[in-house]
């Protein structure tokens with residue numbers, strides 16, 4: 032039997048952008064070495080144009096740190112490879128299901144059946160009943176005649192439509208990126224309050240949780256973080272960040288992703304937006 036592999040498609044626009052090298056660094060900002068004001072004006076790389084805030088003409092440096100830019104590069108890498116892996120696995124599954132049953136299937140039917148089966152199996156916690164129900168689900172949705180065929184198809188589905196592994200990397204790295212940027216923000220707020228650099232570094236070392244970050248921000252900036260983000264034109268950022276944080280914690284503690292298909296793309300979007308969001312916070316509250 033020969034199979035034509037289907038291109039199931041990462042959004043072509045996203046694919047094109049991700050294939051374009053240096054994407055993460057294109058989202059970075061430039062920081063004045065004197066007053067720490069952040070700008071997207073590329074002329075600040077050289078010393079031809081002075082800082083719009085303090086007038087200093089020394090060449091600006093990159094914001095955020097190279098670690099943060101590398102994390103965003105990694106998020107983008109794994110997001111792209113997650114789609115590619117999904118495409119590959121789906122095509123293998125289609126080929127295997129056709130080989131088991133001796134029939135050609137419409138791809139959509141197989142994938143929908145696999146998703147339903149996977150959800151059914153996972154929601155019931157992998158209990159004996161859930162296995163039987165999953166068999167029944169496959170048998171009905173694909174119109175299979177025998178239990179043997181259903182069982183083999185179930186194994187193929189389990190092997191090839193598991194939670195995409197790279198989605199987990201996208202989630203973990205995104206949560207790390209946001210943590211890094213927010214701790215950097217808190218440190219800048221300490222410095223602005225006149226706390227010496229060494230002590231500022233020690234103080235942020237103690238910050239370990241999202242709640243602690245929010246708490247410190249409110250004390251130092253005089254305004255709740257969520258409110259500050261809304262006022263800066265990022266109405267959903269706080270809630271989406273919290274939701275990524277919770278998904279990450281659930282994964283760390285229980286080893287599974289909630290609604291894995293949307294978690295990675297939400298985390299990806301949030302990460303791509305994060306440099307601009309934190310730069311706005313820095314300019315408004317820490318310069």
Ligand SMILES: [Zn+2]
Nearest residue numbers: 063066082085
């Ligand atoms: Zn300046």
